[in-house]
Amino acid sequence: MKKAFPILGLVTAVLLSYALYEALVVAPREQTMGDVQRIFYYHVPSAWTAFLLFFLNFVASVQYLVRRDPKTDRAANWVLVAVAGLSCVAALVVKLVPDLMQALPQGVEVSSIASTGPIVAIIYFLMRRYFSVEAVDALAVTTAEVGVVFCTVVLVTGPLWARPVWGIWWTWDVRLTSTLVLWLIYVSYLVLRRFSSSGQTPVLAAALAIFGALDVPLVYFSIWIFRTQHPQPVIGGGGSIDPRMLHVLLLNWLAFSCFAFLVCWSRYRLERATREIEETLALEALLEPRNALR
């Protein structure tokens, strides 16, 4: 495993520089916006990565709380299986009833309804299989921290693009505001982790992450009522995109994902090592008085 780290680092570096070249040179110039549109190749992949990391943080937080008790652990497993099954059933029902099919919002497809539940379940069970309870908490720290970094990139590159294109730095539109609130919630999550006493940090932080996850749909819905100014999502939404641009975008996303994975990996190892050292020191402190008595 340790050998894979530098190899992955090298692959990431190559991918990132190639993706940079593609984004700046190869990708076609946007007709109306001009070169400023190229920031899109950083903005969108960062956003996807940040949301993915926050989602992983939510799964890890739920898992940390649930797995402390075998009873809730078993119940959660069944809930996950039920979620996977239900989403397939829901997709089938939508497919069979034409009225529902028509009522689907733009960009939502039957296949995405069918795959959401199973994907969530697979992520949950993979995490459960490969991470112990303590490791899941370390994973939660890692994903929250790296997620905040990527979310910051999104919030910085967004206004940089908006100023020349919209003529304003910021607007209280649904996507912008929800992303900002998500960022705020996760910053408060990190502050809580920093300030709470060590033994209780994981539980309190996990509870806050769940509250944050409850909050985000409400934030989105409440601001949705104001007319949205953000461009429609170009993939699976109302917008359309040149296939060459899509190619560059996906390449950049791959590079960013590799980069995020690399950073997460090293942060995770650092977190585990820190905890191991803390435990050893605590153990030594416990043993010391006995040694002194001898």
Place this chain on the structure above:
Amino acid sequence: MSAPTGITLATLKKDIRLEWRSKDALNSMLFFALLVVIVFSFSFDPVAEESRQIAGGLVWVSFLFAAVVALNQTWAREMRNQVLDAYRVSPAPANALFLAKAIGNFIFVCILEALMTPLFIVFYKLRALGPAWQLVPVAILGTWAIVVNGTFFAAMSLRTRSREIMLPLLLFPITIPALLSMVEATTIILVGDPSTSAKFWIVLLATYDVVFTTGCLALFETVLHAE
């Protein structure tokens, strides 16, 4: 009367009696809200038409700030003489305690709102042009939204260093949708534009309350026993 409601009532009665005798939370809240009102009126000095537009925000922001003052004290009271530890080892259900605290805070913040609203009306020359009765559900649902999350996060920040600062840091980001709904609903009612209705925001506020009350009740025991 089943046992949990009995415990809730007993704790609630105790809190109200304590508050009645000391008036710690209420006095500090009232004075704080009064200061906020006065500071705001210095910084804006609005005419009646403008103040209608901004009053919803002013009122709710000052109530939110004032509520934080009271919320910070709810659990601190239980820290003296290790009362909270006694709760933790007792077989009493954690949620009964949580509900008692939340209802107690709800009552205190409601009293604050009842006392401060006339002041707002006088200082900002307010008069609702829309259906004023709708302000009642907005106030009740909004106050519960602030208080239920506030009580939960106050219990959470109890275990942190610099806990007084911690509560608003945790509470404000999560309260944003509720605050937005309260402010929007209040502004719509005050301005009284017939083309818009506050109903959407009231429903949203009710949804927020249901979601977060459930969340708090589901997680409170875990947070209380966090070790």
